[in-house]
Amino acid sequence: MGRTPCCERKGLKKGPWGPEEDEILINYINKHGHGSWRSLPKLAALWKFLFCRVSPLQPIKGLISTLTGLRRCGKSCRLRWTNYLRPDIKRGPFTLDEEKLVIQLHAILGNRWAAIASQLPGRTDNEIKNLWNTHLKKRLLCMGVDPLTHEPFTSGGPTTRPRSSPATRHMAQWESARLEAEARLSKESLFFNSPPTSVKPDPDFFLRLWNSEVGESFRKLNGEAKADCRSPISQASSSTKCGSVSGVTIDVGSIAVGSSTPKSSRTEDPIMFDASFSSSSNESEDSSDTALQLLLDFPINNDMSFLEDVDTYATR
DNA sequence: AACCACTTCAACCGCTTTTGG
């Protein structure tokens, strides 16, 4: 009943891939493309047997390859190729810029690893997922930020850090800037031809937003700003703004923009934004600038020292 | 040196979405 598993054949190999298997897969895909993943293992082994003879013993070795070389299901082949063997994959540790980008994108997209990965050339969804689960999530927790919602813990969180550390403030600021930009884009019909009142972003809306001029300007300005770049940890006692951004709805002109978020944990995100900076249409430009300015109030120029600080805290 | 606890990450599992007949 139901769908047949992708690899019903018994005796298919599992576990780590060997160099021989990698070689077969790479050679085959480079020559033919992957086509159908399901039939690839058989075709690849056969192809190697028929055309890749490099020594007098090849007929025998080829036969062995055919029998034992790629006893993998297509799914396993696809995973191996997309996560490890693809030539455009960037190996090595994540840079601070990449980590920062992952955090920002996660705040927007939630656990949509593939969507996040599409914004980081050479990185795979699996890699980003691992980075998040092993490093970034813990860091946010240590900072008193809920990794699911990117909101500060209200009480009883894992730390006694002040509720509105600058880093968490940034999350709220980014969120407000995001919604501000969303409202602005909606008004300008940048992405939607439908009437503004029926605006209902699709799941990739924020990704497009991120790639739009507005998102671009966020990133550029974030990279250019220099002044007042204090470590959020050292700023922990500074005044808070994020308390004022939650719990209120936003109404930009005639456009009601709720917390419309893509399918993710964020759908239960209670954050709605204060209309105070965008309640009337003729204020929208100013408020956008304000939101942008707020966004800039975050560690920049690769200053992720606060993350390292958190690591230090965590190891104590 | 041996043991244990913890971390990392490649790979698997199972569910959802897309595609094609």
Place this chain on the structure above:
DNA sequence: CCCAAAAGCGGTTGAAGTGGT
């Protein structure tokens, strides 16, 4: 339009590596 197969995706697992005692 329906259904099955294939592909895609996110969550989870477990072996290998590392650090501490």
